[in-house]
Amino acid sequence: MPALDVQQLTKTYKGGFQALKGIDLTVEEGDFFALLGPNGAGKSTFIGILASLVNKTGGIVRVFGEDQDRTPELVKSFIGLVPQEFNFNLFLPVVEVVVNQAGYYGIPRREAKVRAERYLKQLDLWDRRDTEMRKLSGGLKRRLMIARALVHEPRLLILDEPTAGVDIEIRRSMWTFLRELNAGGTTIILTTHYLEEAESLCRNIAIINHGEIAERTSVASLLNRLNTETFVLNLKGRLSELPQLGGFVLQNLDDCTLEVEMSREHTVNGLFEALSRNGIEVISLRNKQNRLERLFLEMVDRRAGAGWSSSDPADAPDAAREVIA
Amino acid sequence: MSRQGVGWYRHWISFQTIFVKEILRFTRIWVQTILPSVITTTLYFVIFGRLIGDRIGTMGGLDYLDFIVPGLVLMGVITNAYSNVVSSFYSSKFSRYIEELLVSPAPNWVILAGYVAGGAARGLVVGLAVMLVAMIFTEIRIHSVAVTLLVITMTAVLFALGGFINAIYANSFDDISIVPTFVLTPLTYLGGVFYSIELLPGFWQGVSLANPVLYMVNAFRYGLQGVSDIPVGIAFGIIAIFILVLGVFSLHLLRRGVGIKT
Ligand SMILES: Nc1ncnc2c1ncn2[C@@H]1O[C@H](COP(=O)(O)OP(=O)(O)O)[C@@H](O)[C@H]1O
Numbered sequence: 001m002p003a004l005d006v007q008q009l010t011k012t013y014k015g016g017f018q019a020l021k022g023i024d025l026t027v028e029e030g031d032f033f034a035l036l037g038p039n040g041a042g043k044s045t046f047i048g049i050l051a052s053l054v055n056k057t058g059g060i061v062r063v064f065g066e067d068q069d070r071t072p073e074l075v076k077s078f079i080g081l082v083p084q085e086f087n088f089n090l091f092l093p094v095v096e097v098v099v100n101q102a103g104y105y106g107i108p109r110r111e112a113k114v115r116a117e118r119y120l121k122q123l124d125l126w127d128r129r130d131t132e133m134r135k136l137s138g139g140l141k142r143r144l145m146i147a148r149a150l151v152h153e154p155r156l157l158i159l160d161e162p163t164a165g166v167d168i169e170i171r172r173s174m175w176t177f178l179r180e181l182n183a184g185g186t187t188i189i190l191t192t193h194y195l196e197e198a199e200s201l202c203r204n205i206a207i208i209n210h211g212e213i214a215e216r217t218s219v220a221s222l223l224n225r226l227n228t229e230t231f232v233l234n235l236k237g238r239l240s241e242l243p244q245l246g247g248f249v250l251q252n253l254d255d256c257t258l259e260v261e262m263s264r265e266h267t268v269n270g271l272f273e274a275l276s277r278n279g280i281e282v283i284s285l286r287n288k289q290n291r292l293e294r295l296f297l298e299m300v301d302r303r304a305g306a307g308w309s310s311s312d313p314a315d316a317p318d319a320a321r322e323v324i325a
Numbered sequence: 326m327s328r329q330g331v332g333w334y335r336h337w338i339s340f341q342t343i344f345v346k347e348i349l350r351f352t353r354i355w356v357q358t359i360l361p362s363v364i365t366t367t368l369y370f371v372i373f374g375r376l377i378g379d380r381i382g383t384m385g386g387l388d389y390l391d392f393i394v395p396g397l398v399l400m401g402v403i404t405n406a407y408s409n410v411v412s413s414f415y416s417s418k419f420s421r422y423i424e425e426l427l428v429s430p431a432p433n434w435v436i437l438a439g440y441v442a443g444g445a446a447r448g449l450v451v452g453l454a455v456m457l458v459a460m461i462f463t464e465i466r467i468h469s470v471a472v473t474l475l476v477i478t479m480t481a482v483l484f485a486l487g488g489f490i491n492a493i494y495a496n497s498f499d500d501i502s503i504v505p506t507f508v509l510t511p512l513t514y515l516g517g518v519f520y521s522i523e524l525l526p527g528f529w530q531g532v533s534l535a536n537p538v539l540y541m542v543n544a545f546r547y548g549l550q551g552v553s554d555i556p557v558g559i560a561f562g563i564i565a566i567f568i569l570v571l572g573v574f575s576l577h578l579l580r581r582g583v584g585i586k587t
């Protein structure tokens with residue numbers, strides 16, 4: 001039974017904007033799953049529907065086999081949510097935030113306190129337990145959202161951009177924590193901007209763009225595809241048969257056009273040496289961008305526009321590497 | 326539904342958590358929540374009860390000071406039950422920590438009950454405080470404890486529900502003070518707190534009967550002093566109907582997610 005099974009999920013906001021256009025997605029139990037997509041792709045909308053914060057327009061959501069519309073309380077008890085934006089009562093002390101959340105889930109106060117202590121300790125917040133929320137830094141608040149989401153021991157933990165705005169050290173420690181949690185059997189779904197984060201943490205991935213799933217695959221195969229580059233070569237003279245070049249995947253589009261796929265470990269110099277050795281002369285070449293790469297470029301362009309990254313569009317391809325690598 | 330308990334017990338814990346959280350909130354900031362009403366009503370007792378009241382003499386068969394005690398107590402209950410829920414629930418929307426409840430399995434009626442009970446509790450605490458202040462100025466003898474407690478509790482619940490609905494629709498902090506200023510205050514002042522409606526000309530007596538606060542004040546006055554402009558049974562019936570209507574409407578708003586879900 002999958003941890004999450006979503007069919008034909010749609011969301012049209014008041015005013016008519018269609019944020020989700022029929023999402024189908026399955027996440028297996030025990031998976032560590034990334035939902036990757038640019039700003040405005042619909043990630044938070046999707047997460048919001050799973051967590052009952054956003055009313056869906058259509059479709060079915062099943063969590064561990066339970067239909068959200070039929071057994072909402074059960075579905076809610078399966079899920080722990082770490083939202084994108086802080087949502088705290090800033091006038092409460094840290095420990096009360098966690099104890100109250102346990103109480104909402106129906107956990108008696110004595111047990112709630114035991115669990116609050118356990119999770120605050122695990123997230124290095126126990127020393128700050130009596131601090132008022134408004135005096136907590138952003139990084140600590142993010143960690144507290146994780147402790148709060150775990151206090152009812154959910155089988156599925158959903159994190160919406162958990163490391164946004166968090167410094168590198170806290171980010172690393174959060175990663176370690178999440179890995180251990182997943183190893184302990186909790187299914188985890190996280191949304192992120194950063195391929196690096198998905199690469200470092202997740203096994204499987206879906207890429208969402210404009211409210212649609214553009215790709216659903218394993219992280220390994222995605223990286224593999226992002227690591228290859230494709231060139232289209234126009235040849236001088238006709239090619240009678242396809243040569244065998246070690247490390248390069250060749251395909252002839254017609255007699256004088258050759259498509260070469262190479263991983264980034266190889267160089268273009270190497271390619272031309274090999275071609276020369278086989279007596280193949282090249283008149284011109286162009287780089288063929290694959291669909292995924294275009295998608296990532298788009299992500300970066302948008303962020304450049306939003307002032308997150310370089311504002312010079314000419315820098316976009318390099319910035320893309322940064323996101324991808 | 327393993328370790329988290331089953332059904333009713335789980336709901337009871339959720340309710341308790343919200344209720345206790347609400348009580349801690351208003352007791353923690355008691356200077357803003359409890360004290361103002363106590364000071365205001367003390368001034369009413371001094372000025373209207375003692376200074377002016379001595380010249381008025383009797384009203385509805387009672388000393389004027391004694392006559393205004395029930396109304397002033399109820400005014401404290403109404404204002405505080407209402408404003409506790411409206412500000413607490415609106416803050417939870419504004420700072421988004423309402424989401425803590427929305428993601429949890431606590432059903433809507435438990436959420437509503439928790440907030441309403443919290444607001445009613447503040448109303449009753451203030452009511453008690455005002456009553457204690459009144460005892461400095463006059464002797465309080467309770468005619469019927471049952472009627473007194475029932476009226477004051479039902480009134481607190483009713484206005485807590487009103488505050489809840491206000492909070493659901495509110496989009497700014499201004500929106501949560503409009504109703505108290507333009508609706509609640511006039512209703513209470515015109516609800517027979519300071520005068521017996523017998524003083525009014527026939528037409529205005531009729532208009533006053535459309536004011537629900539009038540029934541509460543009179544039922545409460547009956548509970549304390551055994552005197553009322555209106556039959557107590559009718560008063561209870563009317564309060565109960567209002568509670569039912571506002572309660573059902575609140576649940577409907579929660580189910581639709583009005584003001585809290587997109
Ligand atoms: N409450 C809302 N009303 C109208 N449009 C919204 C609302 N929330 C989000 N949107 C729009 O829906 C799209 C998806 O938003 P969101 O799910 O937050 O994307 P992401 O989390 O991937 O950045 C965006 O274009 C956003 O402007």
Ligand SMILES: [Mg+2]
Pocket residue numbers: 043044045084160161
């Ligand atoms: Mg988002």
